[in-house]
Amino acid sequence: MADRRHRRPTRAIGLVGVLVLVVVAGCSGGDDGDPITVGLITKQEDNPFWVTMREIAEDVAGERDAELISATGESDVDVEAQVEALREMTASGVDGILIAPNDSSAVVPAIEAAREEGIVVIAVDTPTEPESAVDALYATDNRLAGELVGRYAQARAERDGIDPRVALLDLAPGIRSGELRREGFLAGFGLEEGDPRIVGEVYTEGDRAKGEEGMRQLLEEHPDISIVYTVNEPAALGAVEALQAGGRDMSDVVLVSVDGGCEAIKSAVRPGDIDATAQQYPQNMAREGVRAIADAARGGETPTGFLNTGVSLITGDAVDGVESRDVAFGVRNCWGD
Amino acid sequence: MPFVLLVLCFAAWGAAANLTDILVGVFRSIFDMSNFQSSLVQFAYYGAYFALAIPAALINRRFGYKAGVLTGLGLAAAGGVLFIPASQLLVYEFFLLALFVLAAGLSILETSANPFVIAMGPESSATQRLNLAQAFNPVGANIGVLLGAVLILPALTSEASKVIMSPQELRASQEQDLALVLPPYLGIAAVLVLIWLLIAFRRMSVPVEQAAVAMPTGGAARRLWGNRHYRYGVIAQFFNVAAQTCVWTFTIIYAQDVVGVSPENSGWYLQASLILFLVSRFVMVYLLGILRPALLLLVMAAFGVACCLVAVLSLNLLGLLAVVAISASLSLMFPTIYGVALHGLGDDAKFGAAGLVMAILGGALLPMVQGGVMDALGSTALGYVVPGACLAVVAAYALFILRTDRSLGGRDLASAV
Structure with missing residues (x-):
């Protein structure tokens, strides 16, 4: 690790977010003797998902004799910081950029400008709109993630003789990753839109407090809810709090989620409050992304298309016919602390 | 010089024994096995120690301690070398066999080396020699763990990356990870072979038989x-x-x-x-x-x-x-x-x-x-x-x-x- 700099917000950038520059292993590695530089733009760094992604990107850049420049927004909606980071990275002549868009459409003009300069751009975790705006997308197969927990919930209900009264705690209207997870869950469980077994549905924005509030409202309307789908683990943890506050015996409820963060795996999946979660891997998004850009910069093929970065069903209560990994696997491969 | 070599023997079996503690988790990761399956590493290792305890005593009684030490060294080195075909075949059971042979050799070596150390010098300083030699066993044990912690564990393919690998990529990662296991054992084998050569071709005055290894009566x-x-x-x-x-x-x-x-x-x-x-x-x-x-x-x-x-x-x-x-x-x-x-x-x-x-x-x-x-x-x-x-x-x-x-x-x- 030759040099590591943290740049404080500049006047322009300070208005819209935080830009952090991290330079890793700044040694010459390209065929032409120029150093290879990879840019990484994450959504924000309060969420350990993005911290893990940056840390792995740093490690892999070091292994590949590349420099990593990273930038991040202040929140999941901080688009301006990302656009500014794209412009700066383009101006500095990076070889490639990995970006997790905070807004799938708003970042596209800056991405197009980068690609016009010959910079390879890979979207990680979240697709752009249109998807063709980038060279490639490296992300979780969100539909598959939903399908895995849907199949698990259905199998558990069948095994335990549970009458399915399904509650859906979704993300928000129009956000594709949330829609795909929901579609996958319904398909995995064997539910059609409007199925009478779906007794209620709320939007949580993936937020713990909104997950708790939404679950509380649904329980008031339908106290017999027995299956709970949550779009992510913060929403799931909120739902657990509402169910426990409502006096529900958690062994009578099958609650499933998507994410695979350490907090939820250790505090909720391990004791069985969350029955199963679909674990996604920011490590793979970062690793494969940095490798692809470094390889392309050294004369290899330019990355294209969609790379599924993997998803595994984690549960402490496996059911026949549904492939899963145990909680220990989940702990070993979770992100965050 | 012979004493220094025997001291290395004490360190070698300490290193080998505690390197197996690392291997249990390593094999579990490489072969994606259950905890029970991976614990067979210890069954092979300590099972060999148990199984060879009496044969080792018989070898010493029949052929003397030098023969016992050389047999132990040779067998243990052979066990280390067996890691080469095992890592090429990618068969877990082959690794268990290699470990069994290695531990069998170390069992004989351990049984022979203690009295060998006592017999190889003046009686007045025998206890001192034995204590000094045995002090290197825990040193070896720590080196064994250090080898695993530095050379093997950090370089293993991450489980998360295996989630998206094709069968061909998985096999390649297995080969790569098993290649990490090889050097420490080949290193131990090389040291053992060196000691074997130096002891085999050196004239040493040690007793051929020892009453202490007589078998118990009914x-x-x-x-x-x-x-x-x-x-x-x-x-x-x-x-x-x-x-x-x-x-x-x-x-x-x-x-x-x-x-x-x-x-x-x-x-x-x-x-x-x-x-x-x-x-x-x-x-x-x-x-x-x-x-x-x-x-x-x-x-x-x-x-x-x-x-x-x-x-x-x-x-x-x-x-x-x-x-x-x-x-x-x-x-x-x-x-x-x-x-x-x-x-x-x-x-x-x-x-x-x-x-x-x-x-x-x-x-x-x-x-x-x-x-x-x-x-x-x-x-x-x-x-x-x-x-x-x-x-x-x-x-x-x-x-x-x-x-x-x-x-x-x-x-x-x-x-x-």
Whole structure:
């Protein structure tokens, strides 16, 4: 690790977010003797998902004799910081950029400008709109993630003789990753839109407090809810709090989620409050992304298309016919602390 | 020079023994196996030690210690070399075979090297030589763990990356990871071959036969078995070795599975355990001069049980530190049980010692039980009920000694320990 700099917000950038520059292993590695530089733009760094992604990107850049420049927004909606980071990275002549868009459409003009300069751009975790705006997308197969927990919930209900009264705690209207997870869950469980077994549905924005509030409202309307789908683990943890506050015996409820963060795996999946979660891997998004850009910069093929970065069903209560990994696997491969 | 080489032997088997503790988790990751399957590493290793104990004595009696040392060195080196075809074939069972051969050689070596060290110089300094040589065993043990922690664990392919690999990529990653296992064992094999050559072609004046390896008579065996202090002592030693092997086998796995410590950092907790074990030994020697050995054994066994319970119930760093702390309780057990069980046996003591050493079988069997419990209950932490139960047996033995014969629990045993 030759040099590591943290740049404080500049006047322009300070208005819209935080830009952090991290330079890793700044040694010459390209065929032409120029150093290879990879840019990484994450959504924000309060969420350990993005911290893990940056840390792995740093490690892999070091292994590949590349420099990593990273930038991040202040929140999941901080688009301006990302656009500014794209412009700066383009101006500095990076070889490639990995970006997790905070807004799938708003970042596209800056991405197009980068690609016009010959910079390879890979979207990680979240697709752009249109998807063709980038060279490639490296992300979780969100539909598959939903399908895995849907199949698990259905199998558990069948095994335990549970009458399915399904509650859906979704993300928000129009956000594709949330829609795909929901579609996958319904398909995995064997539910059609409007199925009478779906007794209620709320939007949580993936937020713990909104997950708790939404679950509380649904329980008031339908106290017999027995299956709970949550779009992510913060929403799931909120739902657990509402169910426990409502006096529900958690062994009578099958609650499933998507994410695979350490907090939820250790505090909720391990004791069985969350029955199963679909674990996604920011490590793979970062690793494969940095490798692809470094390889392309050294004369290899330019990355294209969609790379599924993997998803595994984690549960402490496996059911026949549904492939899963145990909680220990989940702990070993979770992100965050 | 020959003495220096034998000292290297003591270090080599310490290194090999504790490198296997690392291998259990490594093979589990590479072959994507259950905990029970991966614990077969210890079954192969300690099973070989048990199986070869008597043949080793017979080799020494029939051909002399030099032949025993050379046979042990040769067999152990062959075991190390067998890692080459094993890593090319990518067959787990082949690795178990290599480990069995390696451990078989080390078993013979260990049986032969102690008397060899005594016989290779003046009688007046024999004890000094033996103590010096044996001091290098824990040094080797720490080097073994260090080799694994530095060379193997940090470089393993991450499990997350395997999730998206094709079958061809998975096989390539297996080859790459198994290639990491190879160098430490080839290094050990190379050292053993070098020692073999230097000893084989050097004229050494050592006794061909040794009366001490004579086999027990039926009368001695009956007398020993009829002695409850000895009989229960063998059982206690079996469970002590079992507890030690269980704890060290699954320390790295506990760190990774329960706390989420990264592979590159998890090896340091096993290293800390061994260092604590070493330091505690000196502390225990001091305490044995103050307290009755059986009483200290009871206290430390109870402490070990308490640590196991913390490991089961506290699924965080505290639990991991409790796992490390168990090594403090283990540090005095083997020599203390050895001394207490053999106390007052007279001429039967030398036969009785063989029975206590063969209690090493506990190290072969109980890790499989712990692995099976972890798999069946789906909890790495709950597996620590197994070493906890083992240490409870040791505590019960200490209590039995204290209650049945005050002289056996007395301070006069400190010298025996």
